[in-house]
Amino acid sequence: MKKKYSIILSFALLIAVGVGTYFDTGLYKNPIMVVQDVKQIDSIPIDEDGNRQITQSISGTILNRNMKTKKVTNQYSTSQMTDFKVRKGQQLILSSNSKTILNIKKDYIVTSGLMFLILLLTLIIPTLIKNIGIFTGYFLLYLAFIQLVNHNSKYVIPISVGMILIILTITAIFLFGKSKLIIYLMSSVILSILIAVVIGIYCLKINNFSEINFEFSGAGVQPYISVFIAQVIFGVAGIILDEVIDITASMKEISETKADITQRELYSIGIKIGRDLIGPLVGILFFIIIANHFNEITVYLSNNYPKKELFQLIISSEIAQFFISVLGIALAVPITSYIFSRVLIREDN
Amino acid sequence: MFYLLMVVLLTLVFVLQKQIFNFVFSVLLNTLLIYILLILICDGFNIIISSIILSVAILAISIYLNVKNQMSADLSFKVSTLIIIFVLLIAILIEKTSSIQGFGLINIDIIEGMQAGTVKFDSLLIAIIIINAIGVVSESSIAISEGIFEKYQPDYILDDKVFLSGMKIGSMILKAQMTTLFLNLVSLLFPTTIILLRLNYSFLEILNDKIIVTQIMTILICMMAVVLTVPLTSYYCYRQIKKA
Numbered sequence: 001m002k003k004k005y006s007i008i009l010s011f012a013l014l015i016a017v018g019v020g021t022y023f024d025t026g027l028y029k030n031p032i033m034v035v036q037d038v039k040q041i042d043s044i045p046i047d048e049d050g051n052r053q054i055t056q057s058i059s060g061t062i063l064n065r066n067m068k069t070k071k072v073t074n075q076y077s078t079s080q081m082t083d084f085k086v087r088k089g090q091q092l093i094l095s096s097n098s099k100t101i102l103n104i105k106k107d108y109i110v111t112s113g114l115m116f117l118i119l120l121l122t123l124i125i126p127t128l129i130k131n132i133g134i135f136t137g138y139f140l141l142y143l144a145f146i147q148l149v150n151h152n153s154k155y156v157i158p159i160s161v162g163m164i165l166i167i168l169t170i171t172a173i174f175l176f177g178k179s180k181l182i183i184y185l186m187s188s189v190i191l192s193i194l195i196a197v198v199i200g201i202y203c204l205k206i207n208n209f210s211e212i213n214f215e216f217s218g219a220g221v222q223p224y225i226s227v228f229i230a231q232v233i234f235g236v237a238g239i240i241l242d243e244v245i246d247i248t249a250s251m252k253e254i255s256e257t258k259a260d261i262t263q264r265e266l267y268s269i270g271i272k273i274g275r276d277l278i279g280p281l282v283g284i285l286f287f288i289i290i291a292n293h294f295n296e297i298t299v300y301l302s303n304n305y306p307k308k309e310l311f312q313l314i315i316s317s318e319i320a321q322f323f324i325s326v327l328g329i330a331l332a333v334p335i336t337s338y339i340f341s342r343v344l345i346r347e348d349n
Numbered sequence: 350m351f352y353l354l355m356v357v358l359l360t361l362v363f364v365l366q367k368q369i370f371n372f373v374f375s376v377l378l379n380t381l382l383i384y385i386l387l388i389l390i391c392d393g394f395n396i397i398i399s400s401i402i403l404s405v406a407i408l409a410i411s412i413y414l415n416v417k418n419q420m421s422a423d424l425s426f427k428v429s430t431l432i433i434i435f436v437l438l439i440a441i442l443i444e445k446t447s448s449i450q451g452f453g454l455i456n457i458d459i460i461e462g463m464q465a466g467t468v469k470f471d472s473l474l475i476a477i478i479i480i481n482a483i484g485v486v487s488e489s490s491i492a493i494s495e496g497i498f499e500k501y502q503p504d505y506i507l508d509d510k511v512f513l514s515g516m517k518i519g520s521m522i523l524k525a526q527m528t529t530l531f532l533n534l535v536s537l538l539f540p541t542t543i544i545l546l547r548l549n550y551s552f553l554e555i556l557n558d559k560i561i562v563t564q565i566m567t568i569l570i571c572m573m574a575v576v577l578t579v580p581l582t583s584y585y586c587y588r589q590i591k592k593a
Binding site for chain 2: 027028047049050051077078079080081082083084085086087089090093103104105106107109110113114116117120121124125127128131135138142145146149150153164167168171174175199200203204206207211212220221227230231232234235237238239241242245271274275276278279280281282283284285286287288290291292294295296297298299300301302303313314316319320323324326327330331333334
């Protein structure tokens with residue numbers, strides 16, 4: 001009975017946090033207006049593609065300043081490339097004189113999304129509730145990481161590597177259990193990433209990074225190359241850990257059931273398991289990397305930009321990231337199989 | 350880039366051997382399908398419909414090319430398609446409430462002097478979210494269904510354990526997948542966050558920034574999709590084995 005109450009209480013808390021951020025307007029210095037009425041007052045054609053510029057008259061109540069009713073106007077193009085349509089119920093962040101719209105308040109969307117995810121997780125797999133604490137820890141780690149990187153931009157790589165090592169080790173222990181094998185597991189992951197990054201950067205350095213435009217792709221944060229390397233490592237580390245754990249778990253199972261297996265046989269079993277993993281794992285990375293540049297690519301394509309320029313300007317650094325990551329994912333297979341075929345056989349003896 | 354490509358291909362040949370053809374073929378096919386999707390979008394086709402059709406095609410390719418067991422391939426395909434429909438619904442909801450489509454203050458200089466053409470960025474956001482989710486969803490459902498079918502042969506006497514063992518395998522995959530997605534989010538997010546910090550944005554301003562919210566929401570939706578994949582795959586495996 002007690003358990004039931006605590007579950008209901010935690011659900012209520014989750015929902016309260018999600019919904020609560022909708023009402024956190026007191027935290028904002030700028031006036032926040034909740035939209036109560038939207039009227040389209042003007043619509044002018046702006047190009048041959050059928051795009052129009054729409055003017056909206058918006059009225060609503062200022063929530064964090066004596067609840068006065070206000071009227072503002074908003075202009076947007078129907079493509080909504082850089083601007084936005086205002087809808088009823090949305091909250092707008094206004095300039096301090098309450099005359100222009102600066103932004104749409106979106107914090108409650110992030111928190112509600114997060115809370116919905118946690119609810120889903122706890123409803124479907126209750127044993128994973130423990131992991132929410134870990135992810136909160138990761139999030140705090142991220143905040144610390146951002147502050148550190150912001151103040152010591154020279155040390156982006158060591159700081160990132162430190163953070164990744166912490167996260168990977170915790171995840172590995174959670175997935176694999178506390179065991180001596182964790183050391184070998186982590187060394188397989190680190191070796192694969194390290195070799196892939198070193199080879200990748202060396203290959204790109206031959207042409208002095210001339211083919212890659214760091215300024216537009218990613219976010220163009222200096223120091224470009226260090227940030228690029230950190231991005232590569234962050235992007236691929238989780239995938240490689242996943243792969244290494246899959247390979248070792250199967251190898252361990254086989255070495256336990258077949259006592260007379262030789263190191264060579266075990267190695268080839270590891271390679272065989274790893275081969276089947278590469279395709280789907282590369283797929284995950286491919287779609288995440290490409291989808292995040294849809295906006296830029298479609299604009300360049302519809303403006304009939306030469307494909308070569310599009311390639312160099314927009315996605316060159318992402319393609320380099322993809323290649324280095326694939327290299328890491330591929331290398332992890334022989335590296336893990338080799339390390340564990342030695343370790344597991346030695347342990348058996 | 351050429352040297353890098355060569356090194357990658359050589360390594361793949363060394364590791365994959367005969368399977369390299371299958372791998373290169375599926376990567377090229379996926380690239381082609383994404384390219385077709387982009388062309389359709391630029392030519393003014395309905396973005397949501399074309400991205401649904403092409404993502405189902407992509408799912409079919411990535412599942413049927415990678416999975417040898419016919420039963421588990423059919424099942425993964427069915428589950429992934431269902432999950433993609435869920436992703437579509439959530440994406441529409443997000444688009445209608447948050448207005449996070451298009452370019453934000455940070456990346457607006459990339460498109461200086463360019464026109465939107467026929468592209469509608471609100472629908473494009475939905476396509477972005479769907480394509481993001483395809484890889485993780487198909488990978489998780491393949492892993493779960495293969496895990497179950499490996500253990501349970503068709504002549505196995507059925508009990509509820511099929512569902513439970515699916516959930517157990519699934520929760521392991523979920524833990525790994527969550528970390529992968531979280532690290533991917535960090536990879537996307539941290540350069541943007543640093544730029545905003547350098548522009549003296551406050552925490553609240555960062556949390557309301559278009560690009561930050563887009564990146565966070567995309568990954569959150571991917572995570573929701575993976576979470577839902579676990580019970581759905583387990584349930585369909587249970588039904589499949591019951592039928593057999």
